Amino acid sequence: MPKDKRFSGSRYGPAERHMAESLVEIERRMLSGQSEEEDCDCKEGMFNGLTRRNILTGGIALGGAVFTAGQAAADAPPGAFEYPVQPDPTKEQGRMILDDGGYGSRSQFENELRWRxxxxxLDSSWSMTPLASGHGIVTPSGLHFERHHGGIPAIDPRTHELILHxxxxxxxxxxxxxxxxLPAVSRFCFIECSGNGLTEWKEPTLRTVQGxxxxxxxxxxxxxxxxxLLEMVGLSDGAAWILAExxxxxxMTRSVPVDKAMDDAIVAYAQNGEALRPEQGYPLRLVLPGFEGNTHIKWLRRLEVxxxxxxxxxxTSKYTDLMPDGTARQFSLTMEAKSVITFPSGAMKLPRPGFYEITGLAWSGRGKIARVEVSADGGATWQEAALDGPVLPKCHTRFRLPWTWTGKEAVLQSRAVDETGYVxxxxxxxVKVRGLKSVYHLNAIQSWHIAQDGEVTNVHA
Amino acid sequence: MSTPKTSLLCAAALTVMVPCLAQEAWAGNEPSRTVAQLPERIGKFEERAPAGPTRSSAAKVGDIDPAKAHFGVGQPATDMQIAGFNIDAMPDGRGLPPGQGSYAEGEEVFAERCAACHGADLEGNKDIGAPKLIGGRGTLTDAKPVKTVESYWPHASTLFDYVHRAMPMDSPGSLSADEVYAVSAYILGRADIISDDPGTTLDAESMAKVEMPNADGFVSDPRPDVRNKE
Structure with missing residues (x-):
């Protein structure tokens, strides 16, 4: 048994435990004013790189980090630990390896959050990805948007089963x-809620690209x-739809066409290289690349053909699009091509005229993005942006365009074209076709107004 | 700590092709847990043990033929096992369970289990996100359409299915089939879709015959419907 139960055998190896216990002992002696000469098994040079000198300057703080390992300090952003900031990190050893318990955390200076x-x-709600600060095409799992219809269940995978019938x-x-x-497959794809942008039909409502x-x-x-799985159970003649539950x-239930199920659907157990996050469906989620988000049934337990x-x-009641004539469109499953400039975007302020790289994301549920064009004059003229690879089907695609802001008013827009030619x-x-009451599937061009003072606002241009 | 050891033993057994794979035996012996154990430390360098191959629940590995989707993985689902999960109801009545309930019984169920959120008059409560259940007929072409069970929902089976699986919010799935038939009769009666006579009763057969006002209100996806020019 370890001398100090904070450093349990399951979390710490013997070397790490010895080091941590020694630090505690050193700190105890320092705090109680015991002399350096007193004999202890925490002598200088006991382990590489840690000397009495740097224990005196940074040791207590380092010990503090050991004590807080595994629990975030109140002031650190979610997903981060607060570590003492070193005045000169080249002049003392950094914090100990594995003092995060063996599962990393983000920097205490990064603060992006999902926003509800x-x-x-609260049980039926959604949280949104902070696209403005995203890089590349992958969303960190902890920032992937959420839509729950009955909260987030905690499920032990050992007791979870998927039944096909x-x-x-x-x-x-x-x-x-x-x-x-079973044989596995990995693929990158976007998931977009069909309600993305539902506040924006009539007038600009939310201020940020996250909103x-x-x-x-x-x-x-x-x-x-x-x-x-469907080959294993064998589809009967006439099988056309599958209920995912x-x-x-x-x-939560949705009906999925068998053609889609046989084409590229995945029963996923992993996301970005590790098990699914609970809020993304742990332990099993149906992934239907290109289809509206709510069909990607989380916590998947049953498939009925x-x-x-x-x-x-x-x-029926939800996720159907009411048209001006009073009819409603049903099973509008594919998310059509869409793009948005994420930088600069709403509620930012350009500090002064100069060079800015415009960047954003484009995606299409029908396949690859073929082209993205950017306008700085509200759609009067367009310039082709560079697609920053990889360009994958049914996946976020990053685009970039160098831009010099002269200090005059501007309206930034992006326009995606997918491989089917859809613009x-x-x-x-x-709105001319669908009216203002359809709620879902808004994939229109987004406009960001740049004022002369550099303020960026959400506008309908 | 017996769990990782057991799994190591089974992993070892797998490598010599001894079938020790009965799911019931495995799951039955599994102690309930609230978290995972950290991986065991193994060997001279106290490495963390890898997860290793998982176990198939198949009773027998059988003939393996990946080309024919024979992997020796998974097990047959019995009718009884399926019945435990098979709760969905379809518009033609398939899946609706035995049982019945009347408008009068439904009025009581509603008062007790539903009215706190949806309101005594089924008017809903926007403050807590509980939708209005009746009214709104003829408003679907208005600037502010009122979408309710009465005005919008195309199938009565959906009402049964959803209430049965997910309502009430504070105790989802707790209503018996009889109670769900009853409360469906009450809601549909209040909506003037069926008779609001207290004795009006719904069961699987009558439920499938209910004609909803907006039954013909839905069309399939016509997109792409907007053609932008570059």
Missing amino acids: YPTAS GMVDEPMRFTVDDLKR THGLTSTSEWTGVRLST GSDAAV SDKPFMTREE QPTLPEL
Whole structure:
């Protein structure tokens, strides 16, 4: 048994434990004013790089870091630990390896957060990705947007099963362990909530790109192709739809066309190289590349094959688009091409005229992004942006364009074209066809107004 | 600490192709837990043990033929196991369970289990995100359409299915089939979709025959519907 129970054997190896206990002992002696000469097993040179001298200058702080390992200090942003900031990190040893317990954390100086749209219900709510500060195409798992219909369940994967039944030859059930034994596939793809931008139809409402566009995120998803599982159970003649059901309090359900299931659907157990995050469906999530987010059923427990769609609440009452003539569009599953400039974007302020690299994201549920054009004059003239690879189908694609702001008013816009030739529409074009009450599937061109003082605001231009 | 050891033993067993793979035996012996243990330390350098191959729940490995999707993984699902999960109801009545409930019974269920959020008059409560359940017929072309079960929902089965699986919010899935039939009869009666006579009763057969006012209000996805020019 370790002398100090804070340094348990499961968390610390013997060397780390010895080091940590020695530091505690040194600190105890220093605080109680005991002489240096007194004999202890914490002598100078006891371990490489740590001397009595730097213990005196930074040792207490270092000891403090040991004590707080595994729990974030109140002042550190979520996902970070607060470590003492060294006046000159070249003149003393840095903090100890593995004092984060063996699972890393972000810098205490980084503070991006998901932001919850203030829905009336906390159980059925959504949080949005801070796109303005994103880099590249991947969303950190901890910043991937969330949409829950009944909170976030905590599920032990050992007790979780996926059951496949209905119009199949042999109904089967799979443990999570089973699924990990099957041939796997990894792919990057975006997931976008069909409600992304729902506040923006009538007038500019939210100020930031997180608010206007933050219900889209990209991850690398790993799991079993759904087609593999469907081949194992054998589809009956006439199988056309599959009900996917989650194991949350909403027992969330959507009907998915069999063609999509056989094409590129994945029963995912991993995201960005590790197990799914609980809020992303741990331990199993259906991933349907290019389809609207709510069909990517989280906490997946059941797939029932049928000849018809099941007409669940989430494909009738919700996630249907009401048109001006009073009819509603149903099963608008594919997310159409869309793009947004994430920098500069709403609620930023350009400090002064000069060089800025315009950058943003483009994506299409129909395939690859072919081209992104950027306008700095509200759509009068367009310039092709560079696509910063990789350019993957049904995936966020990063675009960049060098730009010099002269200090005059400007309206920045981006326009995506996908490989099918579909061109991202303007808002008036969309509204002309769909009216103002359809709620979902807003993929119009976004406009950011740059004022003469550099203020960036969300506008309809 | 017996768990990692057991898994190591089984991993060892797998390498010599001894089938020790009955899911029931495995799951049954599993102590319940609230967190994972950290990986065991192994060997002279106290390395962290890797997760290793997971176990198939299949009773027998059988003939392996990946080309024919034979992996010796997973197990058949029995009718009884399926029935435990198979709660969905479809518009044609498939999946609706046995049972029945009347408007009068539904009025009581509603008062007790639903009214706190959805309001005594089914008017909803925006402050807590509880939608209005009835009214709004003829408003779908208005500037501010009122979308309710009465005005918008195309199938009565959806009402049964959703209430049964997810309502009430404070105790989802707690209503019996009879209670859900009853409360469906009450809501549909209050909406003048079926009779609001206290004796009006719904069951699987009658539920599938309910004609919703907006049954023909839905069209399939016509997109791309907007063609921008470059």
